[in-house]
Amino acid sequence: MKLNHMLSTKDFSRKQIDSILSLAEKFEPVALREKRCNILDGKILSLLFFEPSTRTKMSFETAMLRLGGKVIDMGSIETSSVMKGESLADTVRVVSSYADSIVLRHPKEGAAFMASEFSTVPIINAGDGAGHHPTQTLLDLHTIRRESKLDGLTITLAGDLKYGRTVHSLCYALSHYNARINLASPPELVLPDRIIQDLKNRGIKVTKFDTLENAVKDSDVLYMTRIQRERFPDPAEYNKVSKEMRVTLKLLENCKPDMKVMHPLPRVDEIEPEVDKTPHACYFKQAFYGIPVRMAVLVMAMEEKYGKVL
Amino acid sequence: MKLNHMLSTKDFSRKQIDSILSLAEKFEPVALREKRCNILDGKILSLLFFEPSTRTKMSFETAMLRLGGKVIDMGSIETSSVMKGESLADTVRVVSSYADSIVLRHPKEGAAFMASEFSTVPIINAGDGAGHHPTQTLLDLHTIRRESKLDGLTITLAGDLKYGRTVHSLCYALSHYNARINLASPPELVLPDRIIQDLKNRGIKVTKFDTLENAVKDSDVLYMTRIQRERFPDPAEYNKVSKEMRVTLKLLENCKPDMKVMHPLPRVDEIEPEVDKTPHACYFKQAFYGIPVRMAVLVMAMEEKYGKVL
Amino acid sequence: MKLNHMLSTKDFSRKQIDSILSLAEKFEPVALREKRCNILDGKILSLLFFEPSTRTKMSFETAMLRLGGKVIDMGSIETSSVMKGESLADTVRVVSSYADSIVLRHPKEGAAFMASEFSTVPIINAGDGAGHHPTQTLLDLHTIRRESKLDGLTITLAGDLKYGRTVHSLCYALSHYNARINLASPPELVLPDRIIQDLKNRGIKVTKFDTLENAVKDSDVLYMTRIQRERFPDPAEYNKVSKEMRVTLKLLENCKPDMKVMHPLPRVDEIEPEVDKTPHACYFKQAFYGIPVRMAVLVMAMEEKYGKVL
Numbered sequence: 028m029k030l031n032h033m034l035s036t037k038d039f040s041r042k043q044i045d046s047i048l049s050l051a052e053k054f055e056p057v058a059l060r061e062k063r064c065n066i067l068d069g070k071i072l073s074l075l076f077f078e079p080s081t082r083t084k085m086s087f088e089t090a091m092l093r094l095g096g097k098v099i100d101m102g103s104i105e106t107s108s109v110m111k112g113e114s115l116a117d118t119v120r121v122v123s124s125y126a127d128s129i130v131l132r133h134p135k136e137g138a139a140f141m142a143s144e145f146s147t148v149p150i151i152n153a154g155d156g157a158g159h160h161p162t163q164t165l166l167d168l169h170t171i172r173r174e175s176k177l178d179g180l181t182i183t184l185a186g187d188l189k190y191g192r193t194v195h196s197l198c199y200a201l202s203h204y205n206a207r208i209n210l211a212s213p214p215e216l217v218l219p220d221r222i223i224q225d226l227k228n229r230g231i232k233v234t235k236f237d238t239l240e241n242a243v244k245d246s247d248v249l250y251m252t253r254i255q256r257e258r259f260p261d262p263a264e265y266n267k268v269s270k271e272m273r274v275t276l277k278l279l280e281n282c283k284p285d286m287k288v289m290h291p292l293p294r295v296d297e298i299e300p301e302v303d304k305t306p307h308a309c310y311f312k313q314a315f316y317g318i319p320v321r322m323a324v325l326v327m328a329m330e331e332k333y334g335k336v337l
Numbered sequence: 338m339k340l341n342h343m344l345s346t347k348d349f350s351r352k353q354i355d356s357i358l359s360l361a362e363k364f365e366p367v368a369l370r371e372k373r374c375n376i377l378d379g380k381i382l383s384l385l386f387f388e389p390s391t392r393t394k395m396s397f398e399t400a401m402l403r404l405g406g407k408v409i410d411m412g413s414i415e416t417s418s419v420m421k422g423e424s425l426a427d428t429v430r431v432v433s434s435y436a437d438s439i440v441l442r443h444p445k446e447g448a449a450f451m452a453s454e455f456s457t458v459p460i461i462n463a464g465d466g467a468g469h470h471p472t473q474t475l476l477d478l479h480t481i482r483r484e485s486k487l488d489g490l491t492i493t494l495a496g497d498l499k500y501g502r503t504v505h506s507l508c509y510a511l512s513h514y515n516a517r518i519n520l521a522s523p524p525e526l527v528l529p530d531r532i533i534q535d536l537k538n539r540g541i542k543v544t545k546f547d548t549l550e551n552a553v554k555d556s557d558v559l560y561m562t563r564i565q566r567e568r569f570p571d572p573a574e575y576n577k578v579s580k581e582m583r584v585t586l587k588l589l590e591n592c593k594p595d596m597k598v599m600h601p602l603p604r605v606d607e608i609e610p611e612v613d614k615t616p617h618a619c620y621f622k623q624a625f626y627g628i629p630v631r632m633a634v635l636v637m638a639m640e641e642k643y644g645k646v647l
Numbered sequence: 648m649k650l651n652h653m654l655s656t657k658d659f660s661r662k663q664i665d666s667i668l669s670l671a672e673k674f675e676p677v678a679l680r681e682k683r684c685n686i687l688d689g690k691i692l693s694l695l696f697f698e699p700s701t702r703t704k705m706s707f708e709t710a711m712l713r714l715g716g717k718v719i720d721m722g723s724i725e726t727s728s729v730m731k732g733e734s735l736a737d738t739v740r741v742v743s744s745y746a747d748s749i750v751l752r753h754p755k756e757g758a759a760f761m762a763s764e765f766s767t768v769p770i771i772n773a774g775d776g777a778g779h780h781p782t783q784t785l786l787d788l789h790t791i792r793r794e795s796k797l798d799g800l801t802i803t804l805a806g807d808l809k810y811g812r813t814v815h816s817l818c819y820a821l822s823h824y825n826a827r828i829n830l831a832s833p834p835e836l837v838l839p840d841r842i843i844q845d846l847k848n849r850g851i852k853v854t855k856f857d858t859l860e861n862a863v864k865d866s867d868v869l870y871m872t873r874i875q876r877e878r879f880p881d882p883a884e885y886n887k888v889s890k891e892m893r894v895t896l897k898l899l900e901n902c903k904p905d906m907k908v909m910h911p912l913p914r915v916d917e918i919e920p921e922v923d924k925t926p927h928a929c930y931f932k933q934a935f936y937g938i939p940v941r942m943a944v945l946v947m948a949m950e951e952k953y954g955k956v957l
Binding site for chain 1: 680683699701702704705706708709712713722723912913914915931934935938
């Protein structure tokens, strides 16, 4: 039996993405507490988080509970059998005999795929190291779709484009929508060449900019990411870069009046607090969209195995 | 829109306190599992505990679940995004788009008030450092009301009266009820002068006693608190003090036969175990009263925003 | 009032064990998600785990949730009032005024019995150090009953038979069923003499074997346990032992075709991964049986106090 795992959006067709986002939109009134829904009544979701991720964990929990389902949580790895040397395969085999679906977060790339080989219930990848985090990508797309536009989009990706798993996955997904992609990052943290090449092969226009200011001028969306201090051996260099790569009121003066600023959060110092009050600020809405998107993913994951639930 | 935050009892009128305690009394049969109630069905409470507090956490969870609601828990801060440097404001902004109310415990005074500025759902303060812990104060008052009497009460406050946030808040609340307050503490840990002055200005009779024995003689309630070893640089001094400030069977011989002994728990060595079996012991009942009181607070917090639920 | 605590299986009669296992069998379709059951609707189970045990915790949670009940979790001890020096007695007294039943795991032998002296609700022992872990024993028996046979069973116990609480409890329970017990362990980790004597006094045939290979020849079940590296001061000795005490495809060639291999999990290296795919492998099914068995235990614990729920 084939299970509806959600491991990566990389090989998703535009049609597949659109159908998830459409379903997510239907769940928005439930996420906003305007409507009740018990579609997952009787189902149990198990959270296996092998590294901390408060926001992702809480939003999966919220999505599951608001659809009438229940949640069991492995807890932190410090307090789990993992400490006794159990393999991920064994943990997954056992837990999949308890729960109806598993949300897995793991520091090792490929962990979710491996887990899917041993699980008897759908695995939802909630981040596997440098690998994938498909529900983040989907909620980013959903935010763009709901707050800006997906077709004909011009988006600036800014900050750490080298290590940022989030922006990599987003790039590939956006290639279905003929987006124009502007890049703004410190020289140490540019988008890897192989990704740029992939995007160009898919017919996407990718442009590198020297400054954030130049990049955002014609953008519909500015997608900001966190630059980690640890990437810079020299603190002075970090300070310089983090100053240049910052969303300020001044920066917003020269952008489109309806440009939306997104950020996967947590943010540290990348966005001036004053920006929060402008209509550009879209990152808290983006975090909220994690709920309806994860509702859609949970329902799609569990519907093939347990019959049409919608 | 004004939200029904519960940040402090300090500015509560007697009428406000009485209405919460009356509601709490109505919920007692539910807390005692004699009655069922689903008044908070469909609501989600989020627990944000930035420092550990087992009892408070478990009693909020119990109160919410027994009213038909659901709970999501951030978990311990070691495993949360806080580690990535996220501000409390951002955490609260995001979580308030997930849940219907937030219970916040935080080591910094003023944290709950600050959170209320950013939250779109009611904040319930479950302790903010040296600041407030309103549901503790309310359950203390409820215990006195149910097991002794609030009007015309004589109460002895004993132990650490200097750092004990619990007794400070209780003092202010009792000033609505013309209580007579007896104080018994080691000289190092006396009630701060500004609080004594405040109480006197409100017409409350406050009396300092040299010994616990003299203080309790005419008391209806003895409110005992924990003296922390760390407050005393000299271990010998601590041992002396903790011996004098101890509730023993002998001490109880000279008090009113219906005097109640209260303690916010956890206790360490302040109460002789033999006292547990006497009718004076009221601290476990007091812990239980946390359930109906928190039920009342949860229902009041969520009713303005979501319509009259009662 | 007598409460239905579940502290140990040691003094259980065969009739008592059989009635729990029969009830567990009735709950199997619920555990398999083929049937719904809300028998524990309105009940709250509290988890007090003073040491980590992911599998036990998650299976109790799953059992409770699938029967319509709810769960509150103390969380890890690092984040609990225990750190403030509270006694187990006080914690249990308070929590038993919140919840309808308590699952307790504690590193100290006798902790569950002690807790039962102070609790006003049923205590379920989920392991107390070198003491008992009755639901593990019951799920082991249930697995044998469902996948092999209890009456006339020949079972090989292998691995660490000295410190393994699990095998000790299983031995005593099997003595009700006229089992023949084969022992295979390194000389450092043999079954204690007093247990062997107890078993012989109950008319059980116990045989020691030099090698695992000889022990399993006529066995219906091979019960494998983990040998902890820390038991051996000399790493070379550990390596030798762990190689000899290993379930391999080769070993299985000379056993009964329907012999079942059991293991309480987590396993580390005691079972060759290739064994997983053989019909002998029974350890994941065994972990699953923890759900229906714990369902039965939860229902039996709560039925006397709260009226006949079945």
